[in-house]
Amino acid sequence: VEELGAGEIVATSVDRDGTGEGYDLELNQRIADAVSIPVIAHGGAGKVNDVPDVIHQAGVDAVAVAGMLHYDAVEKIRATEQGSETHREGNTEFLRSGRRVTNIQPAGISEIKQALAARGIPCRISSGMRGNSTSLLLHTEGSR
Known part of the structure; x- marks a missing residue:
């Protein structure tokens, strides 16, 4: 794909996606070692340290x-007085059910960035983040 002009590769481990078992380190390392374009790991993050682990190890x-961000947002929604009844977007059935996902530890963007910084991975830590962002694509400084 690199020879065909791809500028980056998103490596999704479909069998880990949504499981919270962590990124597939072997898969991501094999891809990163084989190409000179940026590789984005996707699928499997379940705890904050999974993020710096895949960057360092793979x-x-x-x-x-x-x-992790979705479930962090769900917990915040449940904690508000408004509750899930006023939220009409997203998986409202899941919100009303009260179920919890056990393998995924909810975390916000700032927690993930702090874990990266603590492991020496440069990233911008901003106190001015707005909104309830529930997805994150993080490019580390010094990418290929």
Whole structure:
């Protein structure tokens, strides 16, 4: 794909996506070692340290995170006085059910960025973030 003009590769581990078992380190490392374009790891993040782990251990240039952020947002919605009854977007059936996903530890963007910074991975830490972003594509500084 690189020879065909791809500018980056999103490596999705479909069998880990949504499981919270962590990124597929072997898959991501094999891809990162084989190409000179940026590689984005996707699928499987379940705890904050999964993010710096895949960057350090597999050598990817970026990560895509969704579930941890989604469930962090769900917890915040449930904690508000408005509750899920006023939220009409997204998986409202899941919100009303009260179920929890056990393998995924909810986390916000700032928690993920703090974990990256603590492991020496440069990223911008901003206190001015707005909104309830529930997905993250993080490119690390010094990408390919």
